[in-house]
Amino acid sequence: MSLIDQQFRGPWTLFKKEILRFWRVSFQTVAAPVMTALLYLLIFSHVLGGRVEVYPGVPYTTFLIPGLIMMSVLQNAFANSSSSLIQSKVMGNIIFVLLTPLSYLEFFLAFLAASIIRGLCVGFSIYLVAICFIDLPLTHPLFILAFAVFGSGMLGAFGIIAGLWAEKFDQMAAFQNFVIMPLSFLSGVFYSIHSLPPFWQKVSHLNPFFYMIDGFRYGFFGQGDISAWFSLSVVVGSFIALSFITISMLKAGYKLRG
Amino acid sequence: MTPAIKIDQVHKQFGALHALKGVDLTIEQGEFFALLGPNGAGKSTLINLLAGLTRPTSGSLAVMGYDVIDQYRQARHAIGVVPQELVFDPFFNVREMLRFQAGYFGKGPENDAWIDEVIESLGLTDKAGTNMRRLSGGMKRRALIAQALVHKPPVIVLDEPTAGVDVELRYMLWEFIKRLNREGHTIILTTHYLEEAENLCSRVALLKQGEVIALNSTKNLLATISGKKLRLKLSAALPGSLTDLIRLQEKHNYTLSLQSVNQVEYVLAELRNANILVEDMQLIEPDLEDVFVDLMGRA
Numbered sequence: 001m002s003l004i005d006q007q008f009r010g011p012w013t014l015f016k017k018e019i020l021r022f023w024r025v026s027f028q029t030v031a032a033p034v035m036t037a038l039l040y041l042l043i044f045s046h047v048l049g050g051r052v053e054v055y056p057g058v059p060y061t062t063f064l065i066p067g068l069i070m071m072s073v074l075q076n077a078f079a080n081s082s083s084s085l086i087q088s089k090v091m092g093n094i095i096f097v098l099l100t101p102l103s104y105l106e107f108f109l110a111f112l113a114a115s116i117i118r119g120l121c122v123g124f125s126i127y128l129v130a131i132c133f134i135d136l137p138l139t140h141p142l143f144i145l146a147f148a149v150f151g152s153g154m155l156g157a158f159g160i161i162a163g164l165w166a167e168k169f170d171q172m173a174a175f176q177n178f179v180i181m182p183l184s185f186l187s188g189v190f191y192s193i194h195s196l197p198p199f200w201q202k203v204s205h206l207n208p209f210f211y212m213i214d215g216f217r218y219g220f221f222g223q224g225d226i227s228a229w230f231s232l233s234v235v236v237g238s239f240i241a242l243s244f245i246t247i248s249m250l251k252a253g254y255k256l257r258g
Numbered sequence: 259m260t261p262a263i264k265i266d267q268v269h270k271q272f273g274a275l276h277a278l279k280g281v282d283l284t285i286e287q288g289e290f291f292a293l294l295g296p297n298g299a300g301k302s303t304l305i306n307l308l309a310g311l312t313r314p315t316s317g318s319l320a321v322m323g324y325d326v327i328d329q330y331r332q333a334r335h336a337i338g339v340v341p342q343e344l345v346f347d348p349f350f351n352v353r354e355m356l357r358f359q360a361g362y363f364g365k366g367p368e369n370d371a372w373i374d375e376v377i378e379s380l381g382l383t384d385k386a387g388t389n390m391r392r393l394s395g396g397m398k399r400r401a402l403i404a405q406a407l408v409h410k411p412p413v414i415v416l417d418e419p420t421a422g423v424d425v426e427l428r429y430m431l432w433e434f435i436k437r438l439n440r441e442g443h444t445i446i447l448t449t450h451y452l453e454e455a456e457n458l459c460s461r462v463a464l465l466k467q468g469e470v471i472a473l474n475s476t477k478n479l480l481a482t483i484s485g486k487k488l489r490l491k492l493s494a495a496l497p498g499s500l501t502d503l504i505r506l507q508e509k510h511n512y513t514l515s516l517q518s519v520n521q522v523e524y525v526l527a528e529l530r531n532a533n534i535l536v537e538d539m540q541l542i543e544p545d546l547e548d549v550f551v552d553l554m555g556r557a
């Protein structure tokens with residue numbers, strides 16, 4: 001702590017608080033999503049395992065794992081910033097942060113970093129459990145890390161936007177159910193988009209989740225539906241664009257400082 | 259000396275509602291200041307503007323010389339705000355929450371001794387490890403006050419600190435706030451207990467529908483009310499000749515408004531003529547409540 005200059009102590013404290021907030025209830029925020037992912041794995045591999053081979057030489061169950069990990073990473077990164085914001089807005093305790101000298105940029109960075117950590121925690125836990133049962137290659141670990149970090153960053157920023165916009169819990173639930181869930185299920189977690197009719201392949205290309213999942217999977221198997229570099233540019237580009245929107249909203253005090 | 263608070267021609271509109279209509283107010287360092295006014299007058303809105311929780315439609319505000327928008331970092335270091343609502347973070351206990359709050363202001367472990375002092379002075383020592391959710395309302399109020407003090411701000415603003423607080427705690431809070439003022443903090447408070455403002459504050463601003471309708475020392479304001487009040491407990495109803503003076507009545511208990519002390523003679527003579535016994539009698543100095551009622555009715 002003594003290493004941290006006074007200048008950084010403010011945002012560092014907010015980051016630490018955001019981490020503690022989910023860590024204190026890690027049964028809900030980490031263990032539960034790991035459980036959900038494993039259930040998907042169990043059911044889909046039981047139903048489809050042995051019948052489908054997406055990539056040559058890669059069993060379906062193995063194919064499934066990276067997609068499931070990434071889907072959980074993204075959903076949890078989103079859940080972290082969005083639920084923290086909506087809760088403190090509804091409870092009113094958001095003012096404790098607004099009363100401080102923290103800048104909108106520091107606020108953004110603290111929330112973003114905590115979301116990334118939550119996403120990585122969940123993803124890494126699923127990975128650890130999965131490799132107890134299944135052999136999973138790690139062909140390009142740096143790609144895996146880059147997609148995990150930028151993907152969770154993107155969804156962390158998106159969560160801030162949703163948290164700023166929503167005024168009630170049910171608006172947030174609508175956001176989860178009508179935006180995040182469809183995007184994550186229609187992204188090729190459970191299949192390769194090459195198995196889709198051409199029209200739906202086109203539609204999938206409009207879904208940023210598709211690039212995150214495909215690129216992440218490339219990191220494991222060294223093969224994907226499209227070029228991993230292209231996916232990475234889409235993901236980094238989307239991350240920058242969303243961050244920009246989030247920062248502008250925070251700067252304007254959108255629904256925070258009326 | 260830089261004023262603790264300087265508010266210049268501040269307007270605040272919420273859609274069509276004009277909540278503040280050109281407020282000008284300067285509060286010097288070391289003052290003990292009361293911001294009074296009926297519900298919806300705009301007191302909390304003005305405080306939120308000072309704290310940077312909302313932005314003015316036009317006009318400017320400065321805390322210790324720092325503009326609340328352009329120099330918000332310095333301005334927020336200089337002010338500690340106790341909000342009117344009992345808000346809290348249900349995830350943490352009192353001490354954790356205070357340390358986080360200090361941390362947001364860039365304060366680290368070197369500040370822990372001060373936090374313990376605040377905890378102690380507010381009688382929160384037993385509750386320091388208790389989750390905020392489990393505190394009683396009065397305890398939450400204390401924790402909120404503590405939270406506003408963690409960064410040792412020179413200016414402290416308390417929005418109805420004694421609302422819903424029992425007598426004992428009210429006295430404790432008064433003593434505590436007086437001590438802070440003696441130690442050099444500028445204190446600004448809002449309250450609906452006018453005796454509280456009268457006892458504590460040396461200067462008062464009266465806000466009505468977004469406008470400052472009176473701004474003066476408590477002494478001068480009290481002096482504007484020349485008359486006195488006479489409280490009587492009688493054996494029968496007040497004679498007709500005196501009913502013009504009635505200000506409050508409850509059965510045979512009356513409060514009369516008098517122009518001056520000389521009128522007491524006249525009242526007693528009338529009562530004697532009517533053969534009414536005086537069971538109890540008190541002559542009362544006008545208080546801030548009279549000033550308040552008078553000004554609110556007039557303006």
Ligand SMILES: Nc1ncnc2c1ncn2[C@@H]1O[C@H](COP(=O)(O)OP(=O)(O)OP(=O)(O)O)[C@@H](O)[C@H]1O
Pocket residue numbers: 258272275277295296297298299300301302303304342
């Ligand atoms: N966020 C807001 N949006 C719309 N109107 C608001 C908002 N905040 C306050 N108002 C309105 O502005 C006016 C002033 O409110 P304010 O809370 O400042 O009053 P107050 O003097 O603090 O009253 P009280 O004594 O009840 O606390 C009220 O009419 C209120 O309804």
Ligand SMILES: [Mg+2]
Pocket residue numbers: 301302303342417
């Ligand atoms: Mg108020």
